[in-house]
Amino acid sequence: MPRPDRVLIVDDHAVVRRGIRAYLEALDEVEVVAEAGDGEEALEVLAAMAVHQExxxxxxxxxxxxxxxxxxATARITGQYPTVRVVVLTSFGEMERVHAALSSGAAGYLLKTAGPAxxxxxxxxxxxxxxxxxPTVARRLTREMVSPPTGLGALTGRERDVLILVGAGCSNREIAEELAISERTARTxxxxxxxxxxxxxxxxxxxxxxxxxxxxPCQ
Structure with missing residues (x-):
C-alpha cells in the first residue's frame, strides 16, 4: 500500500480542527500528523518536525x-520548507485573497463548504x-482571464485602499500598519x-x- 499523505492542520478554531481531523482520519490515503492554532505555531511545529526529518x-x-x-504563513512555509505544499481551506473566497494566497505559493484553495472528497x-x-x-474560485479566475477588467475597475477593494495609501506617500510598512496586514502582504x-x-x-x-x-493622508 502507498504511504498516506501526511497533513498538518492549521486553524485558530479548535472545533474546526477537530472536525477536519475527523473526516480526514476516515480516509486511508491521508494521515493527520499534527495540528496548530495559527501561522506562528505552525512554523514552530514544522521546525520541530524538521529536526526529526518528519x-x-x-x-x-x-x-x-x-x-x-x-x-x-504560506510564504514562510513554502520558503523555508520547499518540499511541503500548502492548501488553503477557508471561508473567504474574495479574489484578492485567492491571488495573495496563490502568489505566496499555495498549491490549492478550497472553501470550507468543500466536502471530504x-x-x-x-x-x-x-x-x-x-x-x-x-470550483467557484476556478470559475472566477477563468472569467478574469477571459474578460479582464481594466483601469481602476481591475482593482479589488483592498488594492484600491493600497493605491490610495501609495498616493499619500506611504511605505509598505505604513500601508501594513494602516490596513492591519503584514508588510509582505502589503508588498504583494x-x-x-x-x-x-x-x-x-x-x-x-x-x-x-x-x-x-x-x-x-496616512494616519
Whole structure:
C-alpha cells in the first residue's frame, strides 16, 4: 500500500480542527500528523518536525488567524520548507485573497463548504505538484482571464485602499500598519496594483491616485 499523505492542520478554531481531523482520519490515503492554532505555531511545529526529518507533505490552513495570517504563513512555509505544499481551506473566497494566497505559493484553495472528497483531492494534487482550486474560485479566475477588467475597475477593494495609501506617500510598512496586514502582504498588494494598472513604479501609481482624486493622508 502507498504511504498516506501526511497533513498538518492549521486553524485558530479548535472545533474546526477537530472536525477536519475527523473526516480526514476516515480516509486511508491521508494521515493527520499534527495540528496548530495559527501561522506562528505552525512554523514552530514544522521546525520541530524538521529536526526529526518528519515534515508533513501538506499543510492545510485557514487564511484569517491571529498573530500570523495565512498568506504570510504560506510564504514562510513554502520558503523555508520547499518540499511541503500548502492548501488553503477557508471561508473567504474574495479574489484578492485567492491571488495573495496563490502568489505566496499555495498549491490549492478550497472553501470550507468543500466536502471530504474535495479536500482529499486537493491534498493529493498538492503532493503531485498540481494545483487544485475550489470550483467557484476556478470559475472566477477563468472569467478574469477571459474578460479582464481594466483601469481602476481591475482593482479589488483592498488594492484600491493600497493605491490610495501609495498616493499619500506611504511605505509598505505604513500601508501594513494602516490596513492591519503584514508588510509582505502589503508588498504583494502594491505589486498587484502596478501589474493591473500596467505601471512600472510607485511614483506612477501615486500620480494615478492623485489624478483620480483618491489621495488621503496616512494616519
Amino acid at each position: 515534515l508533513p507533505d501538506v499543510v492545510l490552513l485557514d487564511l484569517v488567524m491571529p498573530r500570523m495570517d495565512g498568506v504570510t 474535495e479536500v482529499a483531492a486537493a491534498i493529493g494534487a498538492a503532493t503531485r505538484d498540481e494545483t487544485f482550486l475550489d 498588494h502594491v505589486s498587484n496594483v502596478l501589474r493591473k494598472l500596467q505601471l512600472t513604479s510607485r511614483t506612477q501609481a501615486a500620480l494615478v491616485a492623485v489624478r483620480e482624486g483618491l489621495v488621503r
